Amino acid sequence: MADLSIAFFSLLLLFFSLSLLVFLAFIVRPRPVKVPIKNRHVFITGGSSGIGLALAQQAASEGAKVSILARNIGRLEDAKESIRLSTGRDVAIFSADVRDYEAVKKAVEEAGPIDVLVCNQGVFVPQELETQDIEEIKFMIDVNLTGTFHLIKAALPGMKNRADRGPGSIAIMSSQAGQVCSTFCSSLNFNGLAKI
Numbered sequence: 730m731a732d733l734s735i736a737f738f739s740l741l742l743l744f745f746s747l748s749l750l751v752f753l754a755f756i757v758r759p760r761p762v763k764v765p766i767k768n769r770h771v772f773i774t775g776g777s778s779g780i781g782l783a784l785a786q787q788a789a790s791e792g793a794k795v796s797i798l799a800r801n802i803g804r805l806e807d808a809k810e811s812i813r814l815s816t817g818r819d820v821a822i823f824s825a826d827v828r829d830y831e832a833v834k835k836a837v838e839e840a841g842p843i844d845v846l847v848c849n850q851g852v853f854v855p856q857e858l859e860t861q862d863i864e865e866i867k868f869m870i871d872v873n874l875t876g877t878f879h880l881i882k883a884a885l886p887g888m889k890n891r892a893d894r895g896p897g898s899i900a901i902m903s904s905q906a907g908q909v910c911s912t913f914c915s916s917l918n919f920n921g922l923a924k925i
Contacts, residue, residue, distance in 0.1 A: 764898045767792035769844035772837070774827060774880060777804035780902065781849040782811070788845075789816040796821040796840040798833075799850075827876030830883070837883040842891050846884045848877045849902040877901055 771788040775781035776797025789795045789812050797820055799805050805822040812820050823836035827850050837843065852872045854865045881899060888897040 764845060765895060766845060768794070769894065770794045770796065770840070770842060771845040771847065772796045772798070772840055772843045772884065773847040773849055774798045774876075775849035775851060775902075777801060777808040781847070782808050784847060784849065785820060786812050786815055789818040789820060793845075794821075796823060796843075798823040798825055798827075798836055800824060800826050827879055828871045830879045833876075833879045834883040837880070837887070842887050842894070843884050844888070844891065844894055844897055846880065846888065846897075846899045847902065848880050848900065850876055851902065 766788055771785075771793040773781050773785050773788070773795065774797075776785045776795075777799035781797065781799070785795050785797050785808065795812070795818070797805065797808060799808075799822075802822075802824040805824055809820055809822050812818065821840060823840060825832035825836045827833055850872060852869055854861065854869060856865070858866075884899075888899075891897060
């Protein structure tokens with residue numbers, strides 16, 4: 730009889746534990762967030778090519794006011810024409826180097842209030858750390874990290890002061906340029922730590 734009570738209690742405890750796990754999984758699971766962009770200002774760096782250009786085309790096709798920033802004015806003009814041809818919408822273009830805070834601040838001010846900031850700029854110079862020039866490392870950090878801080882610092886005051894424009898959003902993109910640690914760990918043969 731005691732064995733039957735213990736078995737019943739064990740099953741009850743197991744059922745309760747599983748029910749609690751299912752409940753917690755349901756309430757804490759990540760949920761995708763769709764940021765509304767129609768009739769809102771989306772400012773995208775690295776917007777003259779690649780992922781930035783694709784994001785700009787998508788945002789324009791969904792009815793957003795789009796501004797793109799990159800260094801090369803020729804590529805910006807090509808991107809502007811490409812977006813206009815594919816969506817029928819004009820975009821604003823700004824040529825600036827994200828390493829230069831004053832240039833970024835000027836572009837952000839000229840663009841006007843930003844609702845969605847997409848920090849998509851990035852560079853990566855693939856080499857083993859021990860053979861890489863320190864200036865290349867500084868260049869990657871300046872573009873990828875410091876440039877992102879420059880953008881957010883320049884845009885944030887205007888984003889916080891928007892009146893009745895819905896939620897503001899900042900997206901920070903990362904690609905291979907964000908995986909410098911893997912190169913560093915691989916160059917030291919710490920293969921087990923390469924996925925930090």
